[in-house]
Amino acid sequence: MDFINQVINGLSTGSMYALVAIGYTMVYGIGKMINFAHGEIIMVSAYVALICMSTYHLPVVVSVLISIAVTALLGVVTEKVAYKPLRGKGSLEVLITAIGVSYLLQNIFLLAFTSSGRTFPQIMPSGSIKAGGLSISYITIITLVISFICTGILLFFINKTKLGKAMLAVSEDQGAASLMGINVNNTISLAFAIGSGLGAVAGTIYGCKFSLINPYIGQMLGIKAFIAAVLGGIGSIPGAMVGGLMIGVAESLTIAYISSDFSDAVVFGILILILIIKPAGLFGKNVREKV
């Protein structure tokens, strides 16, 4: 029973990683770049939600919506200001810029909010469901449900709507897509907006689950989600979801049955293994480099 409990714990944390991983994967799929500032964008979203709720006393739903909107806007602005001028340049320049943006955001928030943590208001019910030997807390279940709903909506949007199909087209071939009359700039902005918006959901979940937030929370969360995206096959949305869940479960089981010393080692070990064995990831396509 303990084993199943731990798997559920892992799935819950993993689904949060998955939401963040989707942000990485979408931006990579469409913009062909890795947005290393994504973790910090989530940190910002957690603060926005916190301020809406505790300073302005807005209702939870409104706060989360504001947080999603602000974060999506931040994603778009970052892309326009920092990444767009570099489009067409080497990937190294973009990568370094992304790291710069990440530190910029972190330090702005350090200045504004100091490094002491602030607790997130209690918005989810406490307590747990007991069935047999299982005992699952409400937060765990709510996290899982919200993550799956978000991913479901996203998959529907991408596969069934015109805008979504435009995104698919841009990710296949930017040049051809623009020849077909698709506005590539807007589509890339949309990818940033959606990725960051989902990140805001993850940011709120982070606050609810772990309670204390500070300007550093994006770092580790971002890295783990990035590994999840690589594991699932960067560029693939179902891949990011599966990758996130796997990383979460791997972490939880390592802590439960081996030692908490190894939890990070196992996660990073997975990254190394996947890069050696299947660099394209579980759901990734092997794209041959044309010479």
Place this chain on the structure above:
Amino acid sequence: MKFKKFIAVAACAAMLVGCSSGNGSSSSTANGTVKAPKFGFIGPLTGDASQYGTAVKNALQLGIKEYNKEHGTKITAKYYDDKADATEAVNAYNKLVDEDKVTAILSPVTTASCLAVASASKKAGTPILTPSGSGDKITNDGKKAYSNVFRICTNDSYAGTYLAELCKSKFKYKKVAILYNKELDYSTGLQAAFVKEAKNQNVKVVYNGAYNANTKDFSTFISKIKASGCDSVYLPDYYETVVTITKQLRDAGINQPLFGADGWDGILGVKGVNAKNFENTYYVAGFDKDAKSGSAKEFIDAYEKEYGSTPNMFAAMAYDSLNVMMQAINSAKSTDNKKICDALAKIKVKDATCGAFTYDKLHNPVKDMVIVTVKGGKYVTVAK
């Protein structure tokens, strides 16, 4: 220059007195009080433990202001932020000794920093009096005390042992689950002392979980705690982590009593904390926040007037550290490292905000502790 000359003369005079009267302590009546000692502070002013460092700094500033006003002295202090990091603490220590030429150091604040500074200071022998460094091995190597290191708070094993005794004598806990931070000396020290004494007291430790310093998700541990069938949970860590764990424990429906040591001080100071989670929790501390009289009460009033907030235990201990150090310097009548340390080792503190104490052979204070709980969003002291 005048001061330096004065100190030099005073020091010489004190030495002469010291020679003539054998061990020259209380019998000397020469009016050679040290007028302008300079103290050093090393502590976290930013970062996870900043609440402690800030409290200590505030209290030192207040204490120095009061002392100078009352005794006509010109005490000064120099403050360095170590972000609770041992390397930064040693850097700050070197600056204090080499550049600022301080008389003594009323720090560091956190255990890891204290350990590092204690070992760095062996050679120079600068008197170090930490208000709050509670790690067992800060002031001694287990057998013998370091001649220049002292503390105001009780040591970890003292609190760990004290808690294990309370489990039996007061709380009647029989099955305790422990969750501790294995990357934090403070936490491992408290955990080890508790486990050792629990055995003697017939208190069972049903789960002993260790997490890392950067753990944020405790769900794995919490499932294990649930399965352990414990009647209480022991959380020896600092307040920010305690707030995170407590929230997650309560969310998971674990409503058993929780308890910890002085690192808990500050839990209600975290912005936005849900005080309800802390009903039915206890921690032991050296300072009575509810004091109705005596020097503790005087200090609380003065601090509230100065800063507009209630002082925590760290502030009180810092305030004591200044007064204890001045008492030692005055009885040594010298700023000589060794003389101050000798005076500290023999000191009898009668009137301090954190209670009277003397030092044992390992330079640990021997004193009584208070039990604090949270009721209706406020700290309340509980009778033993």
